[in-house]
Amino acid sequence: MEFVQISEHVYKLTYETVVGIPVKINTWYVVDGEDVYIIDTGMEDHAQMQLNAAKSLGVPKSILLTHGHLDHINGAKYLQDELNIPIYAHEVEIPFINGEKPYPNKSEKETTGVEYRVEALSDNIIKTLPLDLYLTPGHAPGHVIYHHKDDNVLLAGDLFISRSKTLHPPIKNFTVDMSENINSGKVIDEIKPSIISSAHGEDVKYNDELYTIYKFIYE
Template identity: 90%
Template sequence: MEFVQISEHVYRLTFETVVGIPVKINTWYVVDGEDVYIIDTGMEDYARMQLKAAKSLGVPKSILLTHGHLDHINGAKYLRDELNIPIYSHEIEIPFINGEKPYPNKLEKETTGVENQVEGLSDNIIKTLPLDIYLTPGHAPGHVIYHHKGDNVLLTGDLFISHAEALHPPIQKFTVDMDENINSGRVIDEIKPSIISSSHGEDVKYNDELYAIYKFKYE
């Protein structure tokens, strides 16, 4: 486990789990005054550490999801029960989180434990957040990323897998539309963040060639 501050207002908690191969799972905490926003919840096994990390930084305010895959939402039920705080995702993602239909590339519906408990990221909710939100479909239909404009840190969920100074696409079999996902990645050239932090991998410093190389290699 690693718990680090990656900018003035953003902290990252990293666990390693094994799903056939060792995989890093990163979740984040955005501090705004006394409020703490939890970005993704990882696996249920680590939810108690998530709770401890969030409380160490202030008062947990809400849970914000990048999407509804289990390695991002599995700890949400425990955190919601313990903290009594709302959970938000993009409205496109909610039918999959609720188990109303399976993801387009899966046969089985998700069992998230927070069915019918996740609210859509409405404009009124977004206005209250210390983050800008971008819809980046492809890996999942309602996948979003979160940008802390003040710190210029971009939390990209599964838009990329990051390693050292390079970006790579997410795992194909878990991705609904890889071409759409790669196209969504161009948003980094619009935002030009100082740091790109993905759910699986290492933090990467942005440069103007980063997306161009990624697109050339994987499109």
Template identity: 80%
Template sequence: MELVQISEHVYRLTYETVVGIPIKINTWYVVDGGGVYLIDTGMEDYADTQLNAAKFLGAPKSILLTHGHLDHIDGAKYLKNNLNIPIYAHEAEIPFINGEKPYPNKAEKEITGVKHQVEGLSDNIIKTLPLDVYLTPGHTPGHVIYHHKSDNVLLTGDLFFSNAESLHPPIRKFTVSMGENINSGRIIDEIKPSIISSSHGEDVKYNNDLYSVYKFIYE
């Protein structure tokens, strides 16, 4: 497990676990003054480490989810209970987080542990954040990414998997619409971030060919 500062205000916590297959999971902490925002929570087994990292960096303010899949939300119940902070996700994601209906590509409803405890990312909430929020549907209907404008770091959840030089699509069986997901990825050419940090993989430095190569290979 490793906590790395990837820019002035953004830290990444990385660990490896098994979610059907061995996988690397990244979650993030965005420091803003004396406060810190948690981006995704990873698995519950590592929630205590998440909590300690957040407290080390500042006063935890809220949990911001990219989406509601287990490897992004499983630690949310523990963190919310121990930090007494709100959890936010895109409004389109909340019915799935609440278990009101299954994701379109799944037969069973999600059991997140935070049913009816996640609030929508309203415009008023977003205005208070040190991050811009972009809806990037495809992997899930309400998947979002977070951009730290002054550091120019983009936290992309499962919009991509990544290695140090290239982008790859998320796992198909967990993705509602791969075509829509690939189309959502074009947002990186609008934002042009210095660093793209995905939930599964290594950080990538942006270049003008990054998305076009990804689209050509995988579309």
């Protein structure tokens, strides 16, 4: 387990777990005054670590999900029960989180543990956040990324899998529409973040050729 500060207001917790295969999972904590926003919740067996990390930085305010896949939402029930804070996701993602229908590339519905406990990220909620939000469908229909404008750090969820200097697509078997996902990635050239932090991998420093190379290789 590693807990590091990646910018003035953004912290990252990294650990390895097994989801079929060993996987590195990153979750984030955005500090805004005394408030702490938890971005994704990883797996339930590491939720206590997340709770400790969030509390060490201030008062947990809410949980913001990039999407509803197991390795991003499995700890949400524990954290919400312990902290009594709201959980938010994009409205497009809510039916999949609730188990009302399966993801388009899956035959079975998700069991998230927080069915009908996740609220849609309405405009009124978004206005209160210290983050900008971008809808980036493809990996999941309601996948979003969060940009901390002041620190210029992009929390990219599963939009990419990242290495220290390169970007790669998410795992195909867990991705609804890979072409759409790759096209969604062009948002980094609009945002031009200093740092791209993905849920699986290492932080990457942005440059103007990063997405061009990624698209050329994987499109």
